[in-house]
Amino acid sequence: MTTLAISANGLRKSYGDKVVLDGVDLAVPEGTIFALLGPNGAGKTTAVKILSTLIAKDAGDVRVGGHDLAADPQAVRAAIGVTGQFSAVDGLITGAENMLLMADLHHLARAEGRRVAAALLERFDLADAAAKPAATYSGGMKRRLDIAMTLVGNPRIIFLDEPTTGLDPRSRHTMWQIIRELVAGGVTVFLTTQYLDEADELADRIAVLHDGKIAAEGTAAELKRLVPGGHVRLRFNDPATYQSALLALPDATGDDESLTLQVPSGGSQHELRAVLDRLDAAGVLADELTVHTPDLDDVFFALTQPLEALR
Numbered sequence: 016m017t018t019l020a021i022s023a024n025g026l027r028k029s030y031g032d033k034v035v036l037d038g039v040d041l042a043v044p045e046g047t048i049f050a051l052l053g054p055n056g057a058g059k060t061t062a063v064k065i066l067s068t069l070i071a072k073d074a075g076d077v078r079v080g081g082h083d084l085a086a087d088p089q090a091v092r093a094a095i096g097v098t099g100q101f102s103a104v105d106g107l108i109t110g111a112e113n114m115l116l117m118a119d120l121h122h123l124a125r126a127e128g129r130r131v132a133a134a135l136l137e138r139f140d141l142a143d144a145a146a147k148p149a150a151t152y153s154g155g156m157k158r159r160l161d162i163a164m165t166l167v168g169n170p171r172i173i174f175l176d177e178p179t180t181g182l183d184p185r186s187r188h189t190m191w192q193i194i195r196e197l198v199a200g201g202v203t204v205f206l207t208t209q210y211l212d213e214a215d216e217l218a219d220r221i222a223v224l225h226d227g228k229i230a231a232e233g234t235a236a237e238l239k240r241l242v243p244g245g246h247v248r249l250r251f252n253d254p255a256t257y258q259s260a261l262l263a264l265p266d267a268t269g270d271d272e273s274l275t276l277q278v279p280s281g282g283s284q285h286e287l288r289a290v291l292d293r294l295d296a297a298g299v300l301a302d303e304l305t306v307h308t309p310d311l312d313d314v315f316f317a318l319t320q321p322l323e324a325l326r
């Protein structure tokens with residue numbers, strides 16, 4: 016049987032009248048990466064804060080690292096590390112001093128603390144900047160320092176709240192690499208993200224949080240199978256040719272401005288040929304043709320569409 020690093024059943028949280036988490040169930044197997052995906056304000060940070068004991072839940076059974084959150088928050092705290100929007104990095108002191116402070120918090124002996132701090136600064140490519148105040152670090156360096164600080168306590172479960180928001184592409188890829196290495200070392204990672212590509216790239220399982228509930232949960236491939244979303248996209252340079260194509264393809268939806276057409280299609284050879292045959296019959300030649308299979312964007316938009324839009 017799989018051991019769960021994190022499990023939640025019927026997790027609820029409201030702020031006044033505002034229901035943020037409305038019965039959320041989560042199951043995260045040990046040694047995996049789990050992504051909680053949702054738009055701004057969906058309640059991702061609230062979920063992380065509850066799971067990491069920073070704020071209290073209103074209801075629900077939650078176990079983290081084998082410990083009941085309500086009965087034994089101290090044991091949960093000992094098993095986890097948290098980094099993210101409420102970063103522990105102090106800008107006024109140096110990177111090394113931040114690390115040593117964490118070592119003190121974890122009651123490491125002086126020499127051991129220095130050894131662990133130096134090794135982690137080295138591992139996260141911060142050794143050269145270790146003597147500089149953290150306020151002078153770039154966004155990517157601060158995130159790396161934040162993770163390094165979290166690892167001082169050797170946690171088995173790490174919560175990463177939007178680990179790459181605001182980072183440039185190179186720093187994002189470095190962070191992804193760091194996350195993969197953590198999991199290769201047996202750590203469980205629970206991350207929140209607004210980025211579909213990040214969830215697709217990293218996560219073993221993804222849950223989409225919408226309106227306080229998990230709208231869908233599964234592997235990226237499973238989620239992609241939930242929505243049709245596949246289409247053939249045709250682009251034209253000439254408005255008249257675009258109009259002829261629109262007439263020839265009754266299923267198509269067109270965008271008059273960009274002179275592009277989208278024809279729903281599962282992407283099979285047979286379906287593609289049917290589109291091409293119709294264009295041929297109308298004597299129309301597209302300037303660009305692409306086949307689009309559903310991606311997480313399609314899933315996300317299908318699942319998080321406001322109800323009014325579906326009516």
Ligand SMILES: Nc1ncnc2c1ncn2[C@@H]1O[C@H](COP(=O)(O)OP(=O)(O)OP(=O)(O)O)[C@@H](O)[C@H]1O
Pocket residue numbers: 030033035053054055056057058059060061062209
């Ligand atoms: N302490 C609080 N008091 C009142 N409302 C709050 C509080 N904290 C969060 N909220 C509200 O709860 C909702 C969820 O917030 P949360 O920060 O969990 O969302 P999020 O998914 O992490 O979004 P973001 O990506 O913007 O961080 C928001 O509408 C927010 O305004």
